[in-house]
Amino acid sequence: TQLLEQSPQFLSIQEGENLTVYCNSSSVFSSLQWYRQEPGEGPVLLVTVVTGGEVKKLKRLTFQFGDARKDSSLHITAAQPGDTGLYLCAGVYGQNFVFGPGTRLSVLP
Amino acid sequence: NAGVTQTPKFQVLKTGQSMTLQCAQDMNHEYMSWYRQDPGMGLRLIHYSVGAGITDQGEVPNGYNVSRSTTEDFPLRLLSAAPSQTSVYFCASSPGLAGETQYFGPGTRLLVL
Numbered sequence A: 001t002q003l004l005e006q007s008p009q010f011l012s013i014q015e016g017e018n019l020t021v022y023c024n025s026s027s028v029f030s031s032l033q034w035y036r037q038e039p040g041e042g043p044v045l046l047v048t049v050v051t052g053g054e055v056k057k058l059k060r061l062t063f064q065f066g067d068a069r070k071d072s073s074l075h076i077t078a079a080q081p082g083d084t085g086l087y088l089c090a091g092v093y094g095q096n097f098v099f100g101p102g103t104r105l106s107v108l109p
Numbered sequence B: 001n002a003g004v005t006q007t008p009k010f011q012v013l014k015t016g017q018s019m020t021l022q023c024a025q026d027m028n029h030e031y032m033s034w035y036r037q038d039p040g041m042g043l044r045l046i047h048y049s050v051g052a053g054i055t056d057q058g059e060v061p062n063g064y065n066v067s068r069s070t071t072e073d074f075p076l077r078l079l080s081a082a083p084s085q086t087s088v089y090f091c092a093s094s095p096g097l098a099g100e101t102q103y104f105g106p107g108t109r110l111l112v113l
Helices: none
Strands: A005-007 A009-016 A019-024 A032-037 A044-051 A053-059 A063-064 A070-075 A085-093 A095-098 A101-109 B003-007 B008-011 B019-025 B031-037 B043-051 B054-057 B064-066 B077-078 B087-094 B107-110
Touching: A005 A044, A005 A085, A009 A019, A019 A101, A032 A070, A044 A053, A044 A063, A070 A085, A095 B043, B003 B087, B008 B019, B019 B031, B019 B087, B043 B064
Parallel strands: A009 A101, B008 B107
Antiparallel strands: A005 A019, A019 A070, A032 A044, A032 A085, A053 A063, A063 A070, A085 A095, A085 A101, B003 B019, B019 B077, B031 B043, B031 B087, B043 B054, B064 B077, B087 B107
């Protein structure tokens, strides 16, 4: 059982569609992070959410931290092929970062 | 700044061979870590270090050793390679833990035959 669960595992959509991916845990996190990873590269940080209920926007990407700080969502508006990649959520647990298994997104032109 | 660098990019080993994966960062970060990434399992922590001279085990440490003699370098040693160690290995560094960004290297793709 993983500390962070992500859903869906895979998502394939057409350009212009909206989508939401989720990161859930039974544990409380002081903050959660979202990373995007492209093929053959390491993950790159998109955002860190710290306060329960917090909403952060990064162009067409909207991140929300749950009120209880156990979950987070990533919403993409009008997806583009450049959004294709593996989206990972991560948090600090004890002395380490822990990662979810990721959502693999494919945006078709 | 080069950020986090890893060598080699690709490696093929035979079962029982040993090797060292190199990782270096030029950002003066205290926290460094090694992960392995396997399909459907995200990133799993192998070993980490909170500063020079200090290392500790992560979730999947068996078969791997690390050392941290300097702030910049954090090599990962495979003692006797096994097919189960076939994976993509990422090194990462961070100024600290709480809310800090982790910077990842480009990865080393390892195949053990």
